[in-house]
Amino acid sequence: MARPILYDYFRSSAAYRARIALNLKGVEYESRPVSLASGEQKKAGYRMKNPQGLIPMLEIDGHRIGQSLAICDYLDANYPDPPFVPKDAADRAHVLGLALTVACDIHPLNNLRVLKYLTGELGQPEAAKDEWYRHWIAEGLAALELLARPRAGAFLFGDAVSLADICLVPQLYNARRFSISIDPYPTLRRADETASAHPAFAAAHPERQDVPA
Structure with missing residues (x-):
């Protein structure tokens, strides 16, 4: 194979x-x-x-x-x-909701092609692009913090890794790249720290990948 x-x-x-x-x-x-x-x-x-x-x-x-x-x-x-999602239907829906908050609501608005379109075709200055990025990150992470908090543990949902953590860690990496503070989000920070220490997450970190020419 x-x-x-x-x-x-x-x-x-x-x-x-x-x-x-x-x-x-x-x-x-x-x-x-x-x-x-x-x-x-x-x-x-x-x-x-x-x-x-x-x-x-x-x-x-x-x-x-x-x-x-x-x-x-x-x-x-x-x-x-x-498993990436729980078997219980309600738990599964909760984890998917957390993951989709990142993958569908936060990330697409700050994707590279969107940012390039803002400064290119729409002619927005860098300052406006940066404000756009900060706004949608802050709004999305604030909501995610409140959504996750009641059922979070060491990870974003309980004490086992899930699809929610798979989405969270890259999003917080991007936030830090753009100097956005994640101090207001203790639940997200705890899950990120736990997940990032896992060998599977550590090996996937951008700094450990090949950089194309």
Whole structure:
């Protein structure tokens, strides 16, 4: 069976999620860096494989899977340990809600292509772009803190790693990159510290990846 291939970019938070998920499931894979900085993801060769022109994409078991949460779902269905979501329906919905708060509400508004569009086609100055980033991060993390707090433990949900942590850690990494304080979010900070100490998360950290030329 062919080794899975992850089309990757070291600082992409969505790719960061996929790396964490693969590591947690113990799936060995080949990382193929695609430079978002130089626009490699927009080239015809990559778009033939992934029409969205986005990172990550996972080639596995004869399939091409885009979207980080779809990758996580596929891995969870085929590699059951450790589970990414609880079996109980209400608990599962809670964890998915936390994960989607990051993946659907916070991250897309601050994605590189959105920020480039603000300063490029829309002609917004860097200061306006930075304010946009800070606003949506602060609003999203404040909500996530309140959503997670009642049922958090060492991790974002209880004392076991879940899909919520897979989404949280890359998002807080990005917040720190842009000098956004996470001091107001003690629940998120605790979960981030616990998860980041896990070998699967540590190995997925951007500073431990190959940087494309």
